[in-house]
Amino acid sequence: MYATTQNDITRQVVRVAQLLLAYGAESDLVEEITQRLGHALGLESVEISISSNSLVLTSLSVGRCITTTRRIREHGINMTVICELQRICLLTEKGIYGLSEVRKRVGRIQPRTYPxxxxxxxxxxxxxxxxxxxxxxxxxxxxxxxxxxxxxxxxxxxxxxxxxxxxxxxxxxxxxxxxxxxxxxxxxxxxxxxxxxxxxxxxxxxxxxxxxxxxxxxxxxxxxxxxxxxxxxxxxxxxxxxxxxxxxxxxx
Structure with a gap:
């Protein structure tokens, strides 16, 4: 896997983890979704460390490690966002979504609230x-x-x-x-x-x-x-x- 591709995948996976934590997902679910999404996109390994207001994610591919840190800013509980991210992960595992489609779908996610x-x-x-x-x-x-x-x-x-x-x-x-x-x-x-x-x-x-x-x-x-x-x-x-x-x- 080329370095640029690994960088792009890592950024996308950590963005999903960031959204999951920001909208109220439990930590175990965040770990599971990010690891599954990373594997589905071609990473060999995804390790994530979660704290109260930040996360650190490390991806491994062809002997090359990339580590990135993101700050978590809570946006309130919204299960619509969490369910949509889980759906993206499932469709990626089935081979329906690639990296570009995942990026597009994640970018379109908007928290919906009742009037x-x-x-x-x-x-x-x-x-x-x-x-x-x-x-x-x-x-x-x-x-x-x-x-x-x-x-x-x-x-x-x-x-x-x-x-x-x-x-x-x-x-x-x-x-x-x-x-x-x-x-x-x-x-x-x-x-x-x-x-x-x-x-x-x-x-x-x-x-x-x-x-x-x-x-x-x-x-x-x-x-x-x-x-x-x-x-x-x-x-x-x-x-x-x-x-x-x-x-x-x-x-x-």
């Missing part, structure tokens, strides 16, 4: 459903729907302006809890505590927690601990927002 006009009411409905399962009455469910929908709108609005994620969670929790307190302030429901508990469930960082545990169980302790710490900070930020809102509402 806010659908996300906001669905989040409100899901949190209201939790309130109902917890035993809340109709008024409590309506308050939960309103609080979580308003909170999700605030969260999406802040995210669109690229504010720090911890600040986003804290402000969202504050606004959501303020709205959810109306059951207490105006005696609208017989179960005023439930809207306050159910409306902030949208802020639980479940996926990062699952990825963190999965990484640690599979031996990627550094990445797992980093993800666990990040998820914990998000939880703490939410708790701070909830606490301040309760203090403002006079519930302490």
């Amino acid at each position: 806010a006009k659908f996300v906001v009411p669905m989040i409100g409905l899901s949190c209201a459903s939790f309130c109902h399962l917890f035993g809340g009455d109709l008024a409590a469910c309506l308050i939960t729907f309103l609080a979580s929908a308003v909170g999700m709108f605030v969260r999406l609005s802040i995210a669109k302006r690229h504010f720090n994620l911890l600040l986003n969670f804290s402000i969202t929790a504050f606004v959501t809890t303020l709205v959810a307190q109306t059951g207490y302030q105006f005696d609208l429901t017989d179960t005023p505590k439930l809207p306050m508990a159910a409306s902030v469930l949208m802020l639980v960082p479940g996926f990062p927690m699952i990825n963190a545990i999965s990484d640690m169980v599979k031996g990627h302790l550094n990445v797992g601990i980093s993800r666990w710490g990040h998820a914990t900070l998000l939880t703490v930020a939410s708790v701070i927002g909830i606490t301040i809102a309760m203090q403002v509402g006079g519930l302490f």
Whole structure:
């Protein structure tokens, strides 16, 4: 394999690994996809080392090693991107895609998200459903729907302006809890505590927690601990927002 070809393949493989990590794939999957893609494109060996905010990849071909480093910038969890990268890997293994086609397909990948006009009411409905399962009455469910929908709108609005994620969670929790307190302030429901508990469930960082545990169980302790710490900070930020809102509402 010519050196230029190995360089091109290595750049493409490390780009796939970078995207997988940026959009929330677990470390074991990143290793598997990059190694399989590298072998499918003609590399003899692909070794990858993943840390909390960077990765190092080494490719071997005809006795020649190339090592490259990339920084990881998180873009939020998006399974559409991860599934598309897996699909590209599978088609490359079958011989349908070559290097140029892989480069073209990876370059076209765009993270797709649901429109806010659908996300906001669905989040409100899901949190209201939790309130109902917890035993809340109709008024409590309506308050939960309103609080979580308003909170999700605030969260999406802040995210669109690229504010720090911890600040986003804290402000969202504050606004959501303020709205959810109306059951207490105006005696609208017989179960005023439930809207306050159910409306902030949208802020639980479940996926990062699952990825963190999965990484640690599979031996990627550094990445797992980093993800666990990040998820914990998000939880703490939410708790701070909830606490301040309760203090403002006079519930302490």
